[in-house]
Amino acid sequence: MSMKRPAATMAAALCLLTAACGSSSDTASDTTDKAAGQTSGYPVTLDNCGRKLTFEKAPERVVVMNGASVAEVSTLLALGLGDRIVANQQGYGRSEVSGRAAAIKKLPTGGIKPNTAGDIPREAMFGLRPDLALSVTSYGFEQKNGFATREQLQQVGADSYISPQGCDDDPSRMTVADSYQLLREMGKIFNVGDRAEKLIAESEKNIAAITEKVGEEKRPKVMVLFASPTGETDFSLVFAKGIVNNILAKAGAANAFADSAETLFANVSKETAATTDVDALVVIDASGTDAPAYAKKLLKEFPQWPAAKNNTYVTLSDSMYLGPSNDLAVKKIAGRLHPDAL
Known part of the structure; x- marks a missing residue:
């Protein structure tokens, strides 16, 4: 999650924002055969904050920016895609999902020292050689903050993705449906759409049952x-x-x-x-x-x-x-x- 703020201040003060898995166990810990190398279902095209993203295959070197969030890294882990992460800057230290916080802590960080804006500096990002960079909001791709822009990443062969409601860095309109959108779009990008839809269906069923009872x-x-x-x-x-x-x-x-x-x-x-x-x-x-x-x-x-x-x-x-x-x-x-x- 994110908010309009100096990112470094919020991230340091709150160590967070912005998750984990469906009914919500870590049953998706193994990467599926589809994500591992099959290319059926490609190319995949998404509209992301006004940019057309086209994927010919599943990304293999993913960088997860901080953004005072754990949504993106937790979504990847829930989909069994932890082995695709070459550098993760997100961490929370606690989770409602058993083993999730520990799994996040074990992910590689890329040895990155955050800049004064609290996230991955431009040159450090390039040095990670990502084929996909994830940011919770547009803030993570703004040049004035010392970050690589989406255009600069594209020039070095890297796609970039901003999470739902992050285009204008305003999470005040965010709902649970945005969590499902993030799952669904990561599922499409990595060709694990069946897994994403299963997690979404489980969550919707769980919530609907509770809402009906109350x-x-x-x-x-x-x-x-x-x-x-x-x-x-x-x-x-x-x-x-x-x-x-x-x-x-x-x-x-x-x-x-x-x-x-x-x-x-x-x-x-x-x-x-x-x-x-x-x-x-x-x-x-x-x-x-x-x-x-x-x-x-x-x-x-x-x-x-x-x-x-x-x-x-x-x-x-x-x-x-x-x-x-x-x-x-x-x-x-x-x-x-x-x-x-x-």
Whole structure:
């Protein structure tokens, strides 16, 4: 996931954004025969942010840019394509999918030192000799940030791909459907479309079953925010828009601060937070943070919240972002907020 921001600042502060696998196990760990060398189904042509991409065969040297995301690397792993990655800059340290964080940590990094914008510098990118570079947003291909542009990559024989809703670097409109689009398009590019469609179908089935069970019950109002690395109360990055709202809706909940901003995040004052009926917290965890401890601290600090009176909180990590494990977030949130329905 991403946002309009200095990428280095957000990536360093949050170590994230933006996932994992379907019902969501790592059953796709082996690369299929199709991806390994068969060329049936090619050429494949996609429209990506106004550019026509044509693939004659599956890419073999993939570079995954940081972009404060784990969506792209997790999608490749879910499709069994980890062996195609020659350099991965994405990492989160936590995952709802067993083994996913460890699998990401084991991937090659290419020995790259990020530039001041927090990602792979232009010359370093060329030195990796990619045939495909993935970026969560257009930010990763902007020359002013010290990155290789899409045109420059094309000149050295490399394709480039920007993830759904990343064309204008605005994830505020993102939904779970964008996670499916990313899976589907990676499936097409690497000729593993059957695997992608299976993961999508599993996720859709899982989510539909939960949504049907919670029905039209009262929708608790939820605050979604990051666990503070320092443990201090911080409402400067409370989610207002984006995929989290779609996940909450499917889980039978609503964002208590959806009207606080038109952008992905709202900067909520402590006074506003204190006077808002927060029925539940969803605290997002990452390496270096302690989401359960942070949630308990907030509930103690704001005892007037219904969430505090009922000790209602959920901790999640990568499944709340763009990527292949959104069904896990829906399941965990619905299970905590509507236990009698499931």
